[in-house]
Amino acid sequence: MDNGNLASNNGRSLLVIGGGIAGLTAALEAAEAGCSAIIIEKSPSLGGRAIAFNQYFPKLCPPTCGFEINFRRIKNNPRITVLTQAELEEITGSAGDYEATVKLSPRFVTNSCTVCGACAEACPAERPDGFNYNLSKTKAAYLPHKMAFPAQYVIDRNACKKDCSACVDACRYGAINLEQQVERKKFHVAAVVLATGWAPYDASKITNLGFGCYPNVVTNVLLERMAAVNGPTAGKILRPSDGKEPATVAFVQCAGSRDENHLPYCSSVCCSASLKHSTYIHNLYPDAQVTIFYIDTRTPGFLQDFYAKVATNGHLKMIKGKVGKVEEDPETHDLIVTAEEVLTGTKLTQKFSMVVLAAGIVPQTDGIPLKVARDQFGFAVNGTAGIFAAGCAKRPEEVSATVRDATGAALKALQCAVRSAHHG
């Protein structure tokens, strides 16, 4: 991770925007083919959305194992530069010859950090834990999560108490420097991989489904964190209102997706995700009744086999018919779900102890100072020479598809770098 070799590689490195699974893959594939790659990641650690999952496709393993391998590949590869809390500020030039200005926000913790945690223990201030989608809190001096890479604490100065330096006093290694300032770095790169990923759709905008009003209506990403052992409930899926185990859970598919009032496109992964979530619930509570309300079950490719396998569970019911209304019984905080069962043509009103909204994928391509074509929904469209989108910035896709997509983007970027080296 030495910046010194960049100059000699002038015209042959790649800039990868986003340190999620797509960005990591693109950078690693390119670097392992001999090209330098700079990953700039907005947040303080790598891994993006996928590292916050409980399990991911295709093998339903926890992301710890896959990311551990990737992080080791990064550590072992001198051609990769990782910059966290880094954002692209400006980019000039053209394919084969870009100059990128990257803004580095201060971490306030230096490389001397040993992850001992004394700073957090001493810290008197708290902040919502974004990694857990704000289901829990961390101190203002915090480690993003247990397997954060780089393994280094970070200080959220916006959350700090005024004139407090408890963390500085607590750190025996002198690793905390509250005077750190914003820095800017310039890089010459041949090509850019745009891997800015996705965010879950804001489900509180779907007013008829009750998210944000009723505590026991949660979203799919929240459920992932609840199910994860390093999550806010240590792997227990519990009703937020009273901490009880849910006996009946309804999944509302297309919560925002395929909806002209919200996201007009299909987010493509939510059907498989909800089926996966039903396995989380049944692993914890084998007798829980899970009902998935869907418009069409869309489980493309190998996910169809997964669907077929999961659907054999007698405690899983698939009902064709989108949920139109979620109401709450104020006494019990149970939820009353209204739908029309399309296959029988009858209207159904049923009580559930928990409702999970399968919120869709929103591409994160806003606010990037990069001339990249976007479709009507904000997904990046390849076409600009030297800029290659990968992963959910380009289309909604699950992890394994993202990895394949990012590998392809890396090859395209490599070709661009090689061409520029020949001509340059």
Place this chain on the structure above:
Amino acid sequence: MGEPHAVQPDQKVIEDLMAFGAHDFKKCFQCATCSAVCTLSNNDFAFPRKQMIAAQWGLKDKLMGDPGPWLCFYCGECSKNCPRKANPGETMMALRRYLTSAYDWTGLSRLMYSSAFWEIGILALVSAIVVALFTLPQSFGFGLLSRSGAAPLHTVMLDKFAPVGMVDMGDRIMALVLSFFLLTNAARMFYYLTRDQKIPARLYITQLPSLILHAATQKRWNGCKDSEATKNWIRHLLLVTGYVTMFTLVVVFLPWFQVNDSSIHWTSFLGYYATTVLVGATVWMLIDRIRQHGEMYQFSHLSDWLFPILLFLTAVTGIGMHLLRVNDLPMATYVMYTVHMAIAVPMLVVEVPFGKWAHLLYRPLAIYVAAVRDKAAQCSSLEVAPAGPVPA
């Protein structure tokens, strides 16, 4: 679920529906959000999703046998929440227009709904006939005015201009003709709504109160839970009371209602109530329609404009004639009388059996048949139930 059968899509139905104001129903992808958010839709009659697919496929028989479109009072929650912007609410409205034309055996309704030219043309024709009846000289053979001798111009003597006996007879003939068309059309509706289900005859008697209740109160409208529902319902109910009062005055009490001279009669006071309500409600509805206030008024077909406008004009010319008469202005009274009739008669002749006004019978009839079918289904399921599950 019924026997599997081949469906026969009818392209004509789809074309008609588009001409009748449904433009977006082909966008529907059958997610059923609409039926779920609808507060009137229930287990036995879940709508409007089923109507959406029947419309998309042009399933004429299915649509004609379905009371669903008349069970909807267009709160528009379905359209608001529709993820495809397929406008189920407006599709149901267009289906009501379509069914009005489909139940009409004369074909006039379809002609008028699908063409502004015919709609306006037929109204104008009836209007012209009415004007002719009052104004043409007797040598043409039908001058009401000249038949009864010259009406005096020094003081109002309406009987000399339009003899109440003749008008009364004309009224009743018109009422008979209208009833004939409306009832035969409604009989067709009844036939289609009941032909696919075995219904014990006694249910038609036991459920009869629902027909009268809904015709009289339209209370089902209040089952819409949108913020406009109660207002819309009460406003409509007031309009109905005004209309029924006026209709009764004209058809039953004309000899007392059509006062000969410039005096005030007891019927005048009933007239004051009726015209106040008619003018107030139609103006209010028209303002809402112009402003596209609420989901119900987002889209307007020509028939949606003509109905309240004609009703409004009838009431206004009625008021005008009353004012001119009590102020003893003979010529002006006769002219206004003719104008009043030239609006009221075509409105009734065209709208009641062939137009939007037919809903006065179709809606309560559909609600009644739906209740009957519902009961019949319950009975048949009770009869089947004792057999129990088939042992393995």
